[in-house]
Amino acid sequence: MTKHRNLPSWEAIRAGAADWIGQRVDLAPLAAALQKKTVPIHRHSWIYLLGGGALFLFAFQVLTGVLLMLYYQPAELTAHESVERIMTQVPYGWLVRSMHAWGASLFIGLSGLHLLTVLFSRAYRRPRELTWLSGTLLLFLALGFGFSGYLLPWNELAYYATLVGSKIPTAIPLAGEFVVHWLRGGPQVSGDTITRFCAAHVLILPLAFAAVLLVHLALIQAQGMSLPLGLAAREVRDHRPFFSEFVLIDCGVWLLLLGLTATLAVFLPAELGVKADVLRPPPPGIKPEWYFLFLFQVLKHVPEPVGVALFAAGAAFLVAIPFLDRHAGRERASPRFTALLAVLLLAVLVLEAQAWLAPGMKRAAEQLRAPSYSLAGGAVSLALLWSVIGFLLYYLRQLLRENARVRKLYRCGAHDPP
Amino acid sequence: MKLDESYLARRRFLCGMLGGGVAALGAGLAAPAVQYTGNFHPEPPPDFLELAPADSTLAPGTAKIVRYGQIPVLLLRPPGDRGQLRVFVATCTHLNCTVCYQPAENRIYCACHEGYYDVDGRVLAGPPPRPLQEFFQKVVHGRLIIALEREKLDKAS
DSSP states (O other): OOOOTTSOOHHHHHHHHHHHHHHHSOOHHHHHHHHHOEEEESTTGGGHHHHHHHHHHHHHHHHHHHHHHTTOOOSTTTHHHHHHHHHHTSTTHHHHHHHHHHHHHHHHHHHHHHHHHHHHTTTTSTTOHHHHHHHHHHHHHHHHHHHHHHHTTOBHHHHHHHHHHTTGGGGSTTTHHHHHHHHHTSSSOSHHHHHHHHHIIIIIHHHHHHHHHHHHHHHHHHHOOOOOTTOOGGGOOEEEEIIIIIHHHHHHHHHHHHHHHHHHHHHSOOOOOOBOOTTSOOOTTOOOOGGGHHHHHHHHHSOHHHHHHHHHHHHHHHHHHHHHOHHHHTTOOOHHHHHHHHHHHHHHHHHHHHHHHSOOOOOOOOOOOOTTOOHHHHHHHHHHHHHHHHHHHHHHHHHHHHHHHHHHHTSSSSSOOO | OOOOHHHHHHHHHHHHHHHHHHHHHHHHHHHHHHHHHHOOSOOOOOSOEEOOHHHHTOOTTEEEEEEETTEEEEEEEOSSTTOOOEEEEOBOTTTOOBOEEETTTTEEEETTTTEEEOTTSOEEESSOOSOOOBOEEEEETTEEEEESSHHHHHHOO
16 A cells, blocks of 8 residues: 655554653553453453443543533522523533433442442452452442532422431431531531532542542552452453453443433433522422432431441441451352342342332422423434444444454464554 | 554554544534533623613712623713713723723723723723724613613613
């Protein structure tokens, strides 16, 4: 094939850039460390994609959150009005906010699924206890994101949910009242609560989450993927290099998640609601968001101090799992522990279903009115988006097959393809 | 092992397709993102404004600045018995600083680059290229109504 002599090829440009950087800082050890990690491919390899999906959704939340912060005003007088402006006047504001709301649910849902697969495959067993600890911390931070973000639109639902939720720590002995006052920024849920919840949601929690996430990812990079307990070595079909191959599959999953969030946002946009009125008493039927429902339901069955003690015990149990499941540490299955986990999971699901089915707060049906919003336009844009996603997925798959083919070709040789 | 030349061609094609797809995705996301972030159509100014009685009965030789949406308005009653209230957009036509009235010299002054206007809004000295934009006025039921466009003024009744 003929090329213009004076135009360098992409490969030459890339090699030139790598050379330029390599002369100034030695990246060889880093490159070697990154290339070391391989991913075992077997019947259950799909579970390795869940954590990456949660990571993508977190980045997506940061992006949509930054966009929302361009217009959101965290003060009692203007919070709801600024969200109304975003939903009705700012071009595509309704889309950004709805994607942020759906992204939050998907993020927590996928994190929960990731937790479950790690639990049932015993990935927390030695030597990955630290990964488990950092992971549970990330989960608690994610729930903190959900709780703090939920108040910010300052509508009735948000206000009452925060009122009830922030009252729960009063059951803590001795320090309860202080904790609630500290959380709310005062004795009541007020404008001061909005401001500090916004600071937590936008600065404190993201910084903490990023720090713990770095530890979590560094550990995974160093230790590689764990094989599900009980999976025999012969069941592993292949070992894919993480960088340049498994990352491509990750990207495919991320494209699907992007499409899913956009689709949900267009057909089920976020609700604006009625501005919170601090003088009005809570109506019957208030419920928190779905990921807190099982906790909420526990408090309906037992007195509050008992409920809070149960929450604390549950959280402590979750954190301590790698140290409680002693069989897993010795690579032995423990059917009793599996049964215990299954029973706990079932209990959580039953409580969730109970709370979900109970009638919620009465709310007027809402119709989204914005110059940039039209269901037909949204549907057409979604069709285009899914076409581009399909196109990208097809060529990702082709590139993956090409990489696998070349890798097998070079398996005998000691060097990687250039 | 010698590289098959078709390896490079295949790889380039695949990476090219992926790059093109990502560029399409990026362009498709960038257009609404720019519209969202730019705030290119902020709240338009009100069609007209009814001045408070205190504002429309300024003493001669005094001025006041009030709001018309986000636009500063200079209310100016020139000295002398029969000076009619002048209403200008208080934004200098040079680089948009807010102007003020100098009662001692009976002129309008912009401090940013030493621009001077007379009480009719015409440029006296300095860099301003155009006279101050004046509001249309109408008295309705004893109240003074001002508007930036004559058609909008007729809407007020």
